[in-house]
Amino acid sequence: xxxxxxxxxxxxxxxxxxxxxxxxxxxxxxxxxxxxxxxxxxxxxxxxxxxxxxxxxxxxxxxxxxxxxxxxxxxxxxxxxxxxxxxxxxxxxxxxxxxxxxxxxxxxxxxxxxxxxxxxxxxxxxxxxxxxxxxxxxxxxxxxxxxxxxxxxxxxxxxxxxxxxxxxxxxxxxxxxxxxxxxxxxxxxxxxxxxxxxxxxxxxxxxxxxxxxxxxxxxxxxxxxxxxxxxxxxxxxxxxxxxxxxxxxxxxxxxxxxxxxxxxxxxxxxxxxxxxxxxxxxxxxxxxxxxxxxxxxxxxxxxxxxxxxxxxxxxxxxxxxxxxxxxxxxxxxxxxxxxxxxxxxxxxxxxxxxxxxxxxxxxxxxxxxxxxxxxxxxxxxxxxxxxxxxxxxxxxxxxxxxxxxxxxxxxxxxxxxxxxxxxxxxxxxxxxxxxxxxxxxxxxxxxxxxxxxxxxxxxxxxxxxxxxxxxxxxxxxxxxxxx
Amino acid sequence: xxxxxxxxxxxxxxxxxxxxxxxxxxxxxxxxxxxxxxxxxxxxxxxxxxxxxxxxxxxxxxxxxxxxxxxxxxxxxxxxxxxxxxxxxxxxxxxxxxxxxxxxxxxxxxxxxxxxxxxxxxxxxxxxxxxxxxxxxxxxxxxxxxxxxxxxxxxxxxxxxxxxxxxxxxxxxxxxxxxxxxxxxxxxxxxxxxxxxxxxxxxxxxxxxxxxxxxxxxxxxxxxxxxxxxxxxxxxxxxxxxxxxxxxxxxxxxxxxxxxxxxxxxxxxxxxxxxxxxxxxxxxxxxxxxxxxxxxxxxxxxxxxxxxxxxxxxxxxxxxxxxxxxxxxxxxxxxxxxxxxxxxxxxxxxxxxxxxxxxxxxxxxxxxxxxxxxxxxxxxxxxxxxxxxxxxxxxxxxxxxxxxxxxxxxxxxxxxxxxxxxxxxxxxxxxxxxxxxxxxxxxxxxxxxxxxxxxxxxxxxxxxxxxxxxxxxxxxxxxxxxxxxx
Numbered sequence: 001x002x003x004x005x006x007x008x009x010x011x012x013x014x015x016x017x018x019x020x021x022x023x024x025x026x027x028x029x030x031x032x033x034x035x036x037x038x039x040x041x042x043x044x045x046x047x048x049x050x051x052x053x054x055x056x057x058x059x060x061x062x063x064x065x066x067x068x069x070x071x072x073x074x075x076x077x078x079x080x081x082x083x084x085x086x087x088x089x090x091x092x093x094x095x096x097x098x099x100x101x102x103x104x105x106x107x108x109x110x111x112x113x114x115x116x117x118x119x120x121x122x123x124x125x126x127x128x129x130x131x132x133x134x135x136x137x138x139x140x141x142x143x144x145x146x147x148x149x150x151x152x153x154x155x156x157x158x159x160x161x162x163x164x165x166x167x168x169x170x171x172x173x174x175x176x177x178x179x180x181x182x183x184x185x186x187x188x189x190x191x192x193x194x195x196x197x198x199x200x201x202x203x204x205x206x207x208x209x210x211x212x213x214x215x216x217x218x219x220x221x222x223x224x225x226x227x228x229x230x231x232x233x234x235x236x237x238x239x240x241x242x243x244x245x246x247x248x249x250x251x252x253x254x255x256x257x258x259x260x261x262x263x264x265x266x267x268x269x270x271x272x273x274x275x276x277x278x279x280x281x282x283x284x285x286x287x288x289x290x291x292x293x294x295x296x297x298x299x300x301x302x303x304x305x306x307x308x309x310x311x312x313x314x315x316x317x318x319x320x321x322x323x324x325x326x327x328x329x330x331x332x333x334x335x336x337x338x339x340x341x342x343x344x345x346x347x348x349x350x351x352x353x354x355x356x357x358x359x360x361x362x363x364x365x366x367x368x369x370x371x372x373x374x375x376x377x378x379x380x381x382x383x384x385x386x387x388x389x390x391x392x393x394x395x396x397x398x399x400x401x402x403x404x405x406x407x408x409x410x411x412x413x414x415x416x417x418x419x420x421x422x423x424x425x426x427x428x429x430x431x432x433x434x435x436x437x438x439x440x441x442x443x444x445x446x447x448x449x450x451x452x453x454x455x456x457x458x459x460x461x462x463x464x465x466x467x468x469x470x471x472x473x474x475x476x477x478x479x480x481x482x483x
Numbered sequence: 484x485x486x487x488x489x490x491x492x493x494x495x496x497x498x499x500x501x502x503x504x505x506x507x508x509x510x511x512x513x514x515x516x517x518x519x520x521x522x523x524x525x526x527x528x529x530x531x532x533x534x535x536x537x538x539x540x541x542x543x544x545x546x547x548x549x550x551x552x553x554x555x556x557x558x559x560x561x562x563x564x565x566x567x568x569x570x571x572x573x574x575x576x577x578x579x580x581x582x583x584x585x586x587x588x589x590x591x592x593x594x595x596x597x598x599x600x601x602x603x604x605x606x607x608x609x610x611x612x613x614x615x616x617x618x619x620x621x622x623x624x625x626x627x628x629x630x631x632x633x634x635x636x637x638x639x640x641x642x643x644x645x646x647x648x649x650x651x652x653x654x655x656x657x658x659x660x661x662x663x664x665x666x667x668x669x670x671x672x673x674x675x676x677x678x679x680x681x682x683x684x685x686x687x688x689x690x691x692x693x694x695x696x697x698x699x700x701x702x703x704x705x706x707x708x709x710x711x712x713x714x715x716x717x718x719x720x721x722x723x724x725x726x727x728x729x730x731x732x733x734x735x736x737x738x739x740x741x742x743x744x745x746x747x748x749x750x751x752x753x754x755x756x757x758x759x760x761x762x763x764x765x766x767x768x769x770x771x772x773x774x775x776x777x778x779x780x781x782x783x784x785x786x787x788x789x790x791x792x793x794x795x796x797x798x799x800x801x802x803x804x805x806x807x808x809x810x811x812x813x814x815x816x817x818x819x820x821x822x823x824x825x826x827x828x829x830x831x832x833x834x835x836x837x838x839x840x841x842x843x844x845x846x847x848x849x850x851x852x853x854x855x856x857x858x859x860x861x862x863x864x865x866x867x868x869x870x871x872x873x874x875x876x877x878x879x880x881x882x883x884x885x886x887x888x889x890x891x892x893x894x895x896x897x898x899x900x901x902x903x904x905x906x907x908x909x910x911x912x913x914x915x916x917x918x919x920x921x922x923x924x925x926x927x928x929x930x931x932x933x934x935x936x937x938x939x940x941x942x943x944x945x946x947x948x949x950x951x952x953x954x955x956x957x958x959x960x961x962x963x964x965x966x967x968x969x
Binding site for chain 1 (some may be wrong): 689722811
């Protein structure tokens with residue numbers, strides 16, 4: 001029998017704010033244990049929460065970016081459960097009135113080839129709500145210790161509809177969602193720092209069946225690749241169980257990305273009663289149209305929209321756009337350079353090939369680059385005018401990356417300016433080269449195309465590198481044809 | 484001189500301090516001496532840091548000597564119910580759970596009192612986590628009523644009321660969730676004011692029921708209550724439920740004399756009302772009538788549902804608020820627990836008293852899946868109706884006049900049935916459910932010499948009116964000048 005998988009993702013995204021969601025203490029990562037705490041975070045007797053408006057702004061912005069309906073009122077509920085990482089033993093969250101309802105994440109599936117755009121889909125969202133993060137337990141042989149630095153960090157829970165069917169779709173969903181959050185300035189989404197965390201609900205059913213199969217929740221998927229691998233593994237595992245005539249149980253499983261295996265954590269019987277009720281310490285907050293309009297004004301163009309626009313407006317190849325648009329700063333860099341230069345494709349090539357290569361080699365990020373859009377535009381203009389030949393341009397780029405000097409200045413300093421060579425002189429160099437290499441001539445006549453390179457090397461040597469390779473090629477072929 | 488210092492009002496003492504015929508150090512020392520003399524019988528204090536009080540008094544005296552006195556509260560010793568945090572002082576909530584807890588921060592009201600120059604002194608006994616009406620639920624033992632040491636002072640803020648009545652403090656703060664300021668004030672013969680919900684910050688108040696709790700003053704006179712309220716009221720950015728209200732000069736407002744229209748809710752004079760209490764309140768009604776006030780019978784038809792509504796909402800919130808006491812970060816931790824669940828269970832079993840456990844269990848039940856709609860949600864709807872009853876009444880009257888407590892102080896140990904104790908609050912809990920201000924002012928004594936309290940219930944944020952009404956009554960009577968013989 002053929003089975004179809006049904007996948008829904010629950011993604012937690014930490015919102016990047018200066019202070020925590022209900023207190024004035026700083027939010028942060030990598031600080032000494034229990035230093036980012038105060039009476040509110042530690043739930044000391046008498047402490048009260050006060051909402052951080054920046055966190056509310058961020059979730060509204062996330063909702064607007066993803067096309068959600070924004071609730072007219074931000075209402076808070078208490079989710080009651082005992083666990084040592086939760087200082088109050090209840091989590092302030094949103095239960096029946098999430099801040100965002102509906103919306104969708106646009107994804108792109110892998111194309112037929114690397115340079116072919118894949119299929120696009122909209123994965124519908126159920127809801128996004130705001131809550132507070134919990135602390136972190138550290139287990140030792142005899143003891144467990146709690147670090148409450150993370151407790152109270154604003155956290156969004158983004159719940160998709162069970163609308164994905166493959167591990168690739170889930171991978172594409174997370175990639176797109178992550179880019180959207182980074183684009184919106186909502187989160188840095190560093191999974192290693194726990195700023196983006198994902199749980200997957202997976203079931204399988206015979207193809208054509210409407211009812212959903214037994215749902216398994218997969219936890220601890222702590223990288224986007226692990227999400228893909230974990231889901232693929234879980235679909236295989238469930239299929240194998242059913243094909244062997246077994247039955248699946250509703251459970252939560254822990255996926256180990258290192259071993260590629262999963263094991264059961266708990267079954268459904270241990271489900272909690274969270275005793276949700278409205279938090280009496282926090283007043284509901286009205287979100288009016290003006291508030292939403294202000295945030296809408298801060299929303300950037302999303303990567304896929306940008307890609308469509310780049311393809312149409314600049315007529316650059318898909319492969320170039322798919323490198324540029326996922327990095328907001330890089331895309332902006334490209335657009336500035338393209339506007340300065342007017343030669344979008346050349347500019348795109350220099351950025352995607354040379355700039356990214358040099359940045360990678362120097363372990364730098366774009367903001368640290370000494371090369372600006374103006375440098376790229378200047379370089380392209382020199383090449384276009386024939387003043388700078390391609391090989392020399394590569395050399396100029398490396399130097400300009402290192403020093404930040406303008407391309408023309410680098411070219412002059414290094415003596416790389418192309419010298420216009422007259423046709424007679426070029427022909428003489430070519431004749432000399434052919435005469436000096438009788439073996440290559442014989443080879444070429446025997447149909448060995450590569451023999452041409454031997455002549456070219458001699459010509460370039462004579463021209464001290466300043467001959468246009470294209471013209472050298474043409475001249476050699478013309479002369480050889482007559483021999 | 485010291486003999487009657489401790490029964491003086493803030494206003495009287497402020498004048499002596501101002502005239503420099505008295506120093507805060509002398510006053511504070513007199514109170515420490517008084518406490519030493521009577522505390523063995525009254526047992527109003529959970530703890531007190533006398534050295535710290537004297538240091539604050541010396542600082543006050545130094546300010547005054549430098550011409551920088553901060554107003555009428557500067558140098559006045561004020562006691563705090565042991566549910567209000569003070570930096571570096573114990574905060575026990577009269578519970579074994581917090582027996583060794585020291586708060587690292589000031590409640591907003593504490594900071595406000597310190598700013599006004601008050602000597603913040605003494606951690607006053609109460610029912611555990613403010614749950615009770617007699618102060619018998621304290622893990623550290625009951626407080627006695629200074630008027631009759633075999634009787635309760637009321638509760639939950641019994642220590643605050645008793646310490647004041649016994650002359651151990653000049654004024655005090657309590658908290659009122661269902662009557663916990665007004666009822667002990669009535670039973671101990673002092674003034675107690677529960678402000679409008681949101682007027683006084685709850686930041687630093689150990690939460691019992693967040694939507695009902697309010698901090699308020701105990702004082703010897705209405706004027707003192709006005710001074711205390713003025714010092715602690717006002718918007719606090721650390722409390723989201725704090726209201727951005729203009730704080731009037733409550734003392735100046737005492738002078739207003741108007742032909743108030745006073746409503747007498749008929750539901751508050753039914754069965755269970757002690758005849759002596761009823762008679763005293765009738766006399767107070769007659770007094771207001773004699774002052775040209777219009778007296779009108781009104782109805783609050785949902786009064787019969789107040790107790791049920793209260794015990795659903797208050798316990799639901801408490802069950803969640805008290806979840807933080809788990810033995811992990813602070814507070815009582817059981818020894819020998821075998822895992823974390825066992826640690827919770829044992830620590831809480833050992834740390835909480837019977838009444839607190841009863842309310843946590845009740846609150847957990849009413850919030851449980853499948854019961855939420857029938858209990859909590861319904862109670863919230865009834866709460867709206869109860870508030871509407873009051874607001875409807877205020878279309879015809881300026882304030883309501885009722886007994887504070889259906890009975891005077893009862894014997895220690897007399898009410899062992901929890902339900903009998905819950906009934907002590909039938910005239911006070913509606914006010915909390917409706918979020919209204921109300922005060923209790925002494926209005927007489929029983930033939931046996933026990934104080935009786937008159938309750939005035941006002942309109943939201945109209946404390947100034949309430950205080951003026953009570954002041955009118957107090958000025959024409961001498962109940963507040965009587966003191967227990969200890």
